[in-house]
Amino acid sequence: MAATRLSSMTTSLHHRAIENLGTRIVSGNLPAGHVILAEQLEDELKVSRSVIREAVRVLQSLGLVETTKRVGIRVLPPSRWNPFDPQVIRWRLASDARGAQLRSLAELRAAVEPAAAELAAGNAPAPLRLELVDVAYAMREAGHNGDVPRFLELDIQFHSLLLSGSGNEMFANLMGQVAETLTGRTVHGLMPDHPHEAALQWHVDVAEAIARGDAEAARDASDRIMRRTMSQMSDTWTEQPRVFIPVRR
Amino acid sequence: MAATRLSSMTTSLHHRAIENLGTRIVSGNLPAGHVILAEQLEDELKVSRSVIREAVRVLQSLGLVETTKRVGIRVLPPSRWNPFDPQVIRWRLASDARGAQLRSLAELRAAVEPAAAELAAGNAPAPLRLELVDVAYAMREAGHNGDVPRFLELDIQFHSLLLSGSGNEMFANLMGQVAETLTGRTVHGLMPDHPHEAALQWHVDVAEAIARGDAEAARDASDRIMRRTMSQMSDTWTEQPRVFIPVRR
DNA sequence: GAGTTTTGATGTCTGCACACATCGGTGTCA
DNA sequence: TGACACCGATGTGTGCAGACATCAAAACTC
Known part of the structure; x- marks a missing residue:
């Protein structure tokens, strides 16, 4: 219901969420061990819970984060990332x-x-x-x-x-x-x-x-x-x- | 011993959905080009939309499926799969x-x-x-x-x-x-x-x-x-x- | 210290609204 | 009559909102 006028002009919210989080993690902006809360991401990216959840699931399968009940979404160290994933490679190429x-x-x-x-x-x-x-x-x-x-x-x-x-x-x-x-x-x-x-x-x-x-x-x-x-x-x-x-x- | 800590462990519905679909696709049970509907998967696996959607997102990032509006979830040919993904490798090792x-x-x-x-x-x-x-x-x-x-x-x-x-x-x-x-x-x-x-x-x-x-x-x-x-x-x-x-x- | 309860975050479910690709019908023109 | 462009109906993924379930960390009790 909210103002979704500016919605998917370019790419889907899902992809944008993945891109945003993936870039931040691989760049070291979100360091290993750092814990994020899903709710906090909803506010930051101004998207609904489903978008965040689906993005986090993908990042989880790439080894970038893990989720734990009662804790949140924890950023994993580079040794856990899948170094063969094209997205991870792309993010690393765009980083330091x-x-x-x-x-x-x-x-x-x-x-x-x-x-x-x-x-x-x-x-x-x-x-x-x-x-x-x-x-x-x-x-x-x-x-x-x-x-x-x-x-x-x-x-x-x-x-x-x-x-x-x-x-x-x-x-x-x-x-x-x-x-x-x-x-x-x-x-x-x-x-x-x-x-x-x-x-x-x-x-x-x-x-x-x-x-x-x-x-x-x-x-x-x-x-x-x-x-x-x-x-x-x-x-x-x-x-x-x-x-x-x-x-x- | 590799690969499975199944049995006794109650894996999440999310993981079970990924496992089910991934296995079926990689085994050739769901051939390339085959189209599945999200609703149909909900019925088959007896889980809710959110579980299916999150699982499909992951499979999408592995190159196993693509989603198109008005069409459904289309199974992609093996040439599109990410051959370096540990899950894909595991599923292939369990297949023909x-x-x-x-x-x-x-x-x-x-x-x-x-x-x-x-x-x-x-x-x-x-x-x-x-x-x-x-x-x-x-x-x-x-x-x-x-x-x-x-x-x-x-x-x-x-x-x-x-x-x-x-x-x-x-x-x-x-x-x-x-x-x-x-x-x-x-x-x-x-x-x-x-x-x-x-x-x-x-x-x-x-x-x-x-x-x-x-x-x-x-x-x-x-x-x-x-x-x-x-x-x-x-x-x-x-x-x-x-x-x-x-x-x- | 060991066991128990509380708490708070993810996990799962559901109903709804919207975007938009595809299909099929309709109308126009040759 | 037939070919073709247009356009609306339809169906399906996408995104949103809110509720309840689950379960492990943390606090508490003994």
Whole structure:
């Protein structure tokens, strides 16, 4: 009944509540151990109890909060968060922990892509292998021409095809994060106009190795790409503090 | 033992609703594209709207369903599910796709652990390195003595320490899945009473390499463990169909 | 200190109003 | 007559408000 004139012009109240709370928690604005009351959130966000409850349920499933009767909604420490959830990753990228998140993603990618290349050489469907080779050639050309936007587009496509071609749905799921990483790297001007000549050839090597089913060569070439990428980026985040998640026994 | 503290515990209606729907969707009982109505779920599960709505919100955040006005709650295809969510993994392990899920996890682990070993050699805190060596020695002893339960316990601890010691929270988050994999392998009688002699030594090699900060040696030894594990298990799931997630453009 | 009662927050239920995508009927125009 | 654009009816999720149930922390009693 109340003035809901300004209601869902943009997104649903539910999403806005999740976004608001998720951002505040991941940014550290709401520190671990802090207790919030549902009623207090209703007042703050000017929404009804159902909206708050549904949002809290989602955050609970992400490991960001826990609810206890007679206590309230308690913020959980980062070690309890699901670090693979796309929303959590997005919130972390928008927080002070951006550098640490980028490093984590890069390390994961460096571990996974060579494995994906190895698997793709054995399992990828034939059309995908052909497309991979085409894209690698196009990348090389775009790189030589200094066509940065097109290179980025092809780069994303290349690595997406690689992950998809592995036939492992967990690897494939990383496509989105990889795309975001590559885009971010380009947008922030960390990419030269003309990519490293050897790196371009390594992409071709990966594609051709996969095309002919040479798992070991595909893996090695992919590993070279990843090691170069890591060494390029390592300078920027050396001072990022590492977080060691304790072993739960 | 994993996964369930059911029975005697009176789990909340909310959790039961999530469990019921999640299981049905992941098992394929509710196929992709199928539309359910919230009211229908209230009747089926004999719970109120609020419980259903909160459960659906959670499933929505996992990518299992989407809601559309005037249509209902639509089940999404597996390519939309979040393959890293612990609940989704658990539901898949309890479904016909168990074999495929185990393979995916094993492939992910095979990719990540050597990378984690490499990172741990450079970053792990000193006490963790020492503990890792102790555990590796204890593993070797338990292996020689044929003490299967103790070996399993130490095996889990070893790999958890390794992942934790990497200082990458995404790697560390895989501890739970690894523990479940190792436990499942033992429970299902896939482990011999006396583990492979060389594998025992490789664990020691990993630990000692990390202890002395030799990243390359740590990685290589870990890689040997993983490759042996993969080749051991590959027989059991060769006929599991692979799912290729399409590249979204 | 152990056991009991009180208290206060989440958990669950229900009725209502609203937003809005879809469907089907109606009217117009070729 | 047939094709097509329009528009209102319909159904379903979304959001709101208030009540009662439940249960664990905290206070209290012995």
